[in-house]
Amino acid sequence: MSDTKKFEELKHKTVDNGGYFVHFYFDMHANDRENLKNIMIGFVGKITKESGVAMVVGEIEDPIENDGTFSTTAHVSMLVTSFGNLVRLTQTYTPIAIEVEEPFDAKIDAGELQRALMGISMVNQELTQHILTKTMTDEQKKQFEKQMGIKAQFGRQLRKEAEEGKDSANEKK
Numbered sequence: 001m002s003d004t005k006k007f008e009e010l011k012h013k014t015v016d017n018g019g020y021f022v023h024f025y026f027d028m029h030a031n032d033r034e035n036l037k038n039i040m041i042g043f044v045g046k047i048t049k050e051s052g053v054a055m056v057v058g059e060i061e062d063p064i065e066n067d068g069t070f071s072t073t074a075h076v077s078m079l080v081t082s083f084g085n086l087v088r089l090t091q092t093y094t095p096i097a098i099e100v101e102e103p104f105d106a107k108i109d110a111g112e113l114q115r116a117l118m119g120i121s122m123v124n125q126e127l128t129q130h131i132l133t134k135t136m137t138d139e140q141k142k143q144f145e146k147q148m149g150i151k152a153q154f155g156r157q158l159r160k161e162a163e164e165g166k167d168s169a170n171e172k173k
Helices: 003-016 033-048 083-093 110-135 138-172
Strands: 020-030 053-060 064-066 069-080 097-102
Touching (some): 003 069, 033 083
């Protein structure tokens, strides 16, 4: 079986099961041509090992020099198994552009959408917390940690109530 036919079968299987065929575009800059190439190769290689990635093909352009700085771009085509994984990869790798090739009419169930949105929220909270804790005094950090503890307790209570609500709804069926 040809590589093209294998890819098409994997693509259809992935997309038919709620996955996506997407293209991520990246740019990178450095002062050394060879280091830049190696960094970009490693960067693309790291994506291939990510959870939820069924297949990756990356094309890296030869670096070009401008006033002593080298720049390159990468076009990374991927089969991603779910919307949640696509969101997580976007947040993790921050491409400069994204193109969704398939499915043409993506349908996302409420649970998948909720998991993706919660992932976005969690990453933003972690980033905010990281930035804040780097700029706070020790006293402000203690107060912040206290507030985060209260938020965590509130979150545990909401989760418990949601789970109890699901159990109750399932019993009615």
